[in-house]
Amino acid sequence: MTDAVSATGADLVARATRALAAAGVPDPARDARRLLAHALGLAPGRVTLALPDPVAPGRQAAFDALVAARGRRVPVSHLVGERLFWGRAFAVGPAVLDPRPETETLVAAALARPFRTVLDLGTGSGCILLTLLAERPAAEGTGTDIDPAALEVAAGNAVRLGVEARARFSRGDWGGAVPAGARFDLVVSNPPYIAADEMAGLAPEVRNHEPRHALTDEGDGLSVYRHIAGQAGSLLSPGGRVLVEIGPDQGAAVAAIFETAGLSDIGVLPDFDGRDRVVTAFLA
Structure with a gap:
């Protein structure tokens, strides 16, 4: 020894x-x-x-x-207190999902077009919203989350990245946390898309140490997309975009949900491994 x-x-x-x-x-x-x-x-x-x-x-x-x-099987990120995303270190912990490389697909798609205002539904650590604000110094944005502990993490990350003056956070259920009449050029979300019957197959680091409500809707994994699609018309400015992360087998289903909601120019984008990862749509 x-x-x-x-x-x-x-x-x-x-x-x-x-x-x-x-x-x-x-x-x-x-x-x-x-x-x-x-x-x-x-x-x-x-x-x-x-x-x-x-x-x-x-x-x-x-x-x-x-x-x-x-x-x-406590995640390394929880033990060291941070996780890299888009080249920046974000504070993380049990209250939020770990930022993951595949979510950078959504960020890249968001940055491909101009925007001045952005809404992040279910912001968690704030990694999506705050990265977009850091990359677009003229933009401002709002992040919503139902969990006050997650909002505290996100607010701390805003300070860490130096974008706190352009970031606002609001507690509530998806778009219900947004003031009436507020509209945005861009709405983004990485919602809970894992079906309840798939949870048992997740790695212990995820299943046992990340917030369950941020992983699964306790149903078919599609309910939040229906919710976001139903709210898009009241949250987006005319011509605005919505981008959502999806599971690799959900592209067709989420695209159909957005089409039924009246959104247009719907596309499904692959991640760096070639798997469906983001659905994008516009408000006509």
Whole structure:
């Protein structure tokens, strides 16, 4: 057994990698290095330089606690407190969904056309809204969420990104949190689209540690799209766009919902892996 006082960073990473692998954690070596960087207070890209050095007992204890939590499938982002999205670090935690790379498909599509006002329904961490505001310095926007804890995270991220003067947050159920008469050039959302009977198949990191109400509608995974489609006419300015993230098998169904609601120029966009990921539509 490696002595606790003399263990190097490499010793700790090797030991943690074995423990995480035994717990079924995907890519255990990557996670071990990331957690060591956090325990040492280093930028992730610099942890390799510290691997040959002995680690102080207090830092070892902090690292061991992080590894134990990761072995229980607590997400790395929750343990280190942040997740990268569109090149920026967002604070995250149990109150919000982790920003995911596939959601960048929605951001890219939103940025492909000009807008001055944007509404993010179910904003969570604020990653979509705040990225759009950071990328478009003349724009302003509103994020809604039913969970006050999520809104607190989003507001903190607005400050972190320096866009708080152009971001507003409102508690409520989807468009019902928007003041009457407010209209937007762009409405975006990553709603709960996982069907209730699919929840058991999710990874433990998602199923057990992310907010259930942000993952599933407890039905067929399509109910919020019906809700958004029904509200689009009262939320969008004439010619405005709505963009929603979808599950990879939901493109045709969501497009049909938007068509029935009277939206036009409906399209289904793929993510970087070629899977359907975003439905886009316009208000005529």
